[in-house]
Amino acid sequence: MSILSKEIISQKLQSIQAYIISQIEKCDGKGIFIKDSWIRLEGGGGDTCILQNGNALEKAGVNFSAVYGELPVQIAKEFGVNEKSEFFATGVSVVMHPFNPFVPIIHMNIRYFEMGEGVYWFGGGIDLTPHYVDKQQANYFHSELKKVCDNFDKSYYATFKKEADNYFFNKHRDETRGVGGIFFDRLVENKNNTKKQIFDFLAAIGEFMPQIYTHLIGEKRNEVFTEQNKMWQMMRRGRYVEFNLVYDRGTKFGLETSGRIESILMSLPPQANWEYNHKPKLNSKEWQTLELLKKDIDWINI
Amino acid sequence: MSILSKEIISQKLQSIQAYIISQIEKCDGKGIFIKDSWIRLEGGGGDTCILQNGNALEKAGVNFSAVYGELPVQIAKEFGVNEKSEFFATGVSVVMHPFNPFVPIIHMNIRYFEMGEGVYWFGGGIDLTPHYVDKQQANYFHSELKKVCDNFDKSYYATFKKEADNYFFNKHRDETRGVGGIFFDRLVENKNNTKKQIFDFLAAIGEFMPQIYTHLIGEKRNEVFTEQNKMWQMMRRGRYVEFNLVYDRGTKFGLETSGRIESILMSLPPQANWEYNHKPKLNSKEWQTLELLKKDIDWINI
Numbered sequence: 001m002s003i004l005s006k007e008i009i010s011q012k013l014q015s016i017q018a019y020i021i022s023q024i025e026k027c028d029g030k031g032i033f034i035k036d037s038w039i040r041l042e043g044g045g046g047d048t049c050i051l052q053n054g055n056a057l058e059k060a061g062v063n064f065s066a067v068y069g070e071l072p073v074q075i076a077k078e079f080g081v082n083e084k085s086e087f088f089a090t091g092v093s094v095v096m097h098p099f100n101p102f103v104p105i106i107h108m109n110i111r112y113f114e115m116g117e118g119v120y121w122f123g124g125g126i127d128l129t130p131h132y133v134d135k136q137q138a139n140y141f142h143s144e145l146k147k148v149c150d151n152f153d154k155s156y157y158a159t160f161k162k163e164a165d166n167y168f169f170n171k172h173r174d175e176t177r178g179v180g181g182i183f184f185d186r187l188v189e190n191k192n193n194t195k196k197q198i199f200d201f202l203a204a205i206g207e208f209m210p211q212i213y214t215h216l217i218g219e220k221r222n223e224v225f226t227e228q229n230k231m232w233q234m235m236r237r238g239r240y241v242e243f244n245l246v247y248d249r250g251t252k253f254g255l256e257t258s259g260r261i262e263s264i265l266m267s268l269p270p271q272a273n274w275e276y277n278h279k280p281k282l283n284s285k286e287w288q289t290l291e292l293l294k295k296d297i298d299w300i301n302i
Numbered sequence: 303m304s305i306l307s308k309e310i311i312s313q314k315l316q317s318i319q320a321y322i323i324s325q326i327e328k329c330d331g332k333g334i335f336i337k338d339s340w341i342r343l344e345g346g347g348g349d350t351c352i353l354q355n356g357n358a359l360e361k362a363g364v365n366f367s368a369v370y371g372e373l374p375v376q377i378a379k380e381f382g383v384n385e386k387s388e389f390f391a392t393g394v395s396v397v398m399h400p401f402n403p404f405v406p407i408i409h410m411n412i413r414y415f416e417m418g419e420g421v422y423w424f425g426g427g428i429d430l431t432p433h434y435v436d437k438q439q440a441n442y443f444h445s446e447l448k449k450v451c452d453n454f455d456k457s458y459y460a461t462f463k464k465e466a467d468n469y470f471f472n473k474h475r476d477e478t479r480g481v482g483g484i485f486f487d488r489l490v491e492n493k494n495n496t497k498k499q500i501f502d503f504l505a506a507i508g509e510f511m512p513q514i515y516t517h518l519i520g521e522k523r524n525e526v527f528t529e530q531n532k533m534w535q536m537m538r539r540g541r542y543v544e545f546n547l548v549y550d551r552g553t554k555f556g557l558e559t560s561g562r563i564e565s566i567l568m569s570l571p572p573q574a575n576w577e578y579n580h581k582p583k584l585n586s587k588e589w590q591t592l593e594l595l596k597k598d599i600d601w602i603n604i
Contacts, residue, residue: 036579050578059578172557234573241574242567245547246557255474255548265544268576271536272543275572276352276361277338277564 004196009112010066010090012199014047016110016206017064017092021049023210024062024096027217028054033062038260043069048263052270056221059097061266066090071115072257081115088114091124093250094209095267101233102220104130104137104178105240107267108209109250110202122198123185125160126205127168128216129178131236132229132285133292135302137216138179142299145181148208152201153192160184165295170243175293177243232286234273241272306498311414312368312392314501316349318412318508319366319394323351325512326364326398329519330356335364340562345371350565354572358523361399363568368392373417374559383417390416393426395552396511397569403535404522406432406439406480407542409569410511411552412504424500425487427462428507429470430518431480433538434531434587435594437604439518440481444601447483450510454503455494462486467597472545477595479545534588536575543574 021033031054039045046065051057068088076085091111098105110124128141142161149157160182168177182205189195244251244267254264280286323335333356341347348367353359370390378387393413400407412426430443444463451459462484470479484507491497546553546569556566582588 052578061578172560172563238570241543242547245544246554252548258474261474262579265576266578268540270577271573271575273573274567274570276354276363276568 004199006088006090006112006114009199012203013066013090013092013110013112013206014064016203017047017049017062019207020062020092020094020210023214024051024057024060027210027214028056028060030055031057031060033060036262038263040067040069040260043067046260046263048260048266050266056098056100056103056217057096058099059266059270061093061095061263063093063263063266064091065260065263074257075253078253085115092206093267096213097237097269098217098221100221100223101131101225101229102134102223103217104128105237105269106209106213106216108205110206112199112202120195121186121188122202123187124202124205125164125167125181125183126209127164127178127181127183129168129236129240130289131233133179133289134220135292135299137219138292138299139302141179141181141212141216144212145208146300148204149182149201151204152197156184156201157182162296168243169295170239170247172246173239173242175239175290176295177240177293179292179297179299180295231273231275232280234271235275235278236289237269237272238274241268244268306501308390308392308414308416311501314505315368315392315394315412315414315508316366318505319349319351319364321509322364322394322396322512325516326353326359326362329512329516330358330362332357333359333362335362338564340565342369342371342562345369348562348565350562350568352568358400358402358405358519359398360401361568361572363395363397363565365395365565365568366393367562367565376559377555380555387417394508395569398515399539399571400519400523402523402525403433403527403531404436404525405519406430407539407571408511408515408518410507412508414501414504422490422497423487424489424504426504426507427466427469427483427485428511429466429480429483429485431470431538431542432591433535435481435591436522437594437601439521440594440601441604443481443483443514443518446514447510448602450506451484451503453506454499458486458503459484464598470545471597472541472549474548475541475544477541477592478597479542479595481594481599481601482597533575533577534582536573537577537580538591539571539574540576543570546570 031051033049033051036048044067049062051060071085071087094108096106106128108126112122114120146157164180164183167183168180170177187198251264333353335351335353338350346369351364353362373387373389396410398408408430410428414424416422448459466482466485469485470482489500553566
């Protein structure tokens with residue numbers, strides 16, 4: 001039996017949420033996260049923390065939740081388990097939309113799920129969605145992310161990077177959401193990693209998020225941009241909306257199981273645009289970005 | 303055997319598309335529909351007609367398509383039929399997003415589907431999505447729509463109005479998309495209506511669309527609005543995006559079967575906004591609108 005209880009995991013996740021908030025507020029310099037606590041009638045609840053109209057960030061959400069009770073029918077069906085099971089699920093979710101179109105959107109999620117009789121798993125991921133792909137930033141993000149992964153398991157980065165490419169993909173556009181990152185689900189202890197080691201990996205990803213993002217913001221927040229850059233940002237945010245509403249498992253799941261809608265949809269941007277059949281000019285910065293929204297780019301050796 | 307062939311249906315739908323375009327252009331007074339013709343590799347194609355940045359309309363799409371060939375696997379599965387069937391599908395789809403927040407969004411779709419061995423059906427609908435619900439306009443829209451329906455079958459309006467309330471519904475928000483209209487699917491000839499009579503009903507809906515909408519535009523296009531009204535419009539458009547990407551069968555179907563993406567997603571607004579947990583002030587116009595986004599409102603006797 002593991003001594004890593006759901007209570008300890010949940011507490012640590014809350015402290016990660018607090019850490020992310022403090023680091024991001026410090027970096028932004030103006031925006032403050034407003035905490036909105038909610039209760040789930042069937043058991044548990046969460047703290048949704050939202051920053052709007054900061055200096056660097058237009059909208060940012062850092063959500064914590066810990067919910068439990070009887071497993072909802074839809075989840076039981078999806079997991080192929082007995083409906084009457086008890087469950088416990090806790091996690092931290094982050095999405096941040098910056099003002100400056102040269103600063104990327106970031107997303108991070110770490111979560112733990114447990115059912116009766118010792119069944120549990122971890123899941124999560126972190127990925128970067130630049131409106132304009134900057135190879136140097138993508139390279140830096142992936143290189144630093146690989147270091148975090150390598151500290152725990154040399155196989156993690158390659159495996160989870162591939163999963164991210166497949167997951168963060170707008171199939172109908174035949175383009176990746178951004179430059180990817182890592183994605184993993186149903187991680188459990190095995191001969192290489194104890195439950196505690198896996199959770200330490202999740203915690204490291206949670207702490208990596210504000211570290212890398214404040215660095216990326218710092219590099220680009222003052223870059224001069226045009227009206228055209230801003231329009232392109234709004235169109236790329238439109239793609240972000242498409243991904244989240246059409247494919248994102250967490251979002252779909254939340255909508256189907258009547259989760260707290262405003263917490264689930266905090267990932268949507270403050271503004272998004274759609275222009276019919278927009279095609280960037282050949283070799284423009286926008287065109288170059290589309291050329292880089294592909295799976296299986298080796299960002300570390302690009 | 304009916305003499306109403308797929309060729310005749312398809313031609314008539316094209317003439318309805320042309321009629322809608324001419325009426326809407328005349329009403330707008332500035333915007334012109336640009337025709338984008340596309341070909342489907344497996345058979346057929348379409349004419350996507352888009353108006354952007356008119357006087358009254360910010361973005362409007364009037365799409366015609368007629369596609370045929372071997373039934374795609376996903377469709378065969380959904381319909382529970384033999385994969386190797388040949389199919390033919392044709393339709394006209396309309397979505398219009400106005401500038402003025404007091405002018406409603408309109409949607410209309412009429413379609414015909416046919417498979418080998420005499421299997422066919424009609425489907426379609428028309429519905430109104432006001433950013434601000436105006437009871438008088440909603441009443442007028444439904445009253446006029448009922449007249450069109452009553453000309454063909456006295457049971458149509460009540461039946462299809464109920465279907466629209468259930469279909470155009472953002473379940474996760476527990477609110478209807480707008481004030482509804484009618485929605486129907488799999489209509490086939492029966493003891494009351496021949497195939498030709500049903501198609502005449504569809505054609506009448508197609509012609510009703512520009513007649514009612516130009517009237518509604520005329521009533522509201524010059525109404526003075528504030529920045530706050532505009533922001534509310536953008537948030538209501540956000541709900542429209544949510545409906546179309548999460549629930550709309552045509553959209554989901556198109557995305558899954560790799561239809562022509564830009565034609566399918568022409569329904570998305572030029573701009574949409576999301577604000578975390580926005581709650582209109584009690585008794586404000588925005589609050590009153592939310593109170594009216596409910597199923598089963600009898601708009602004719604309100």
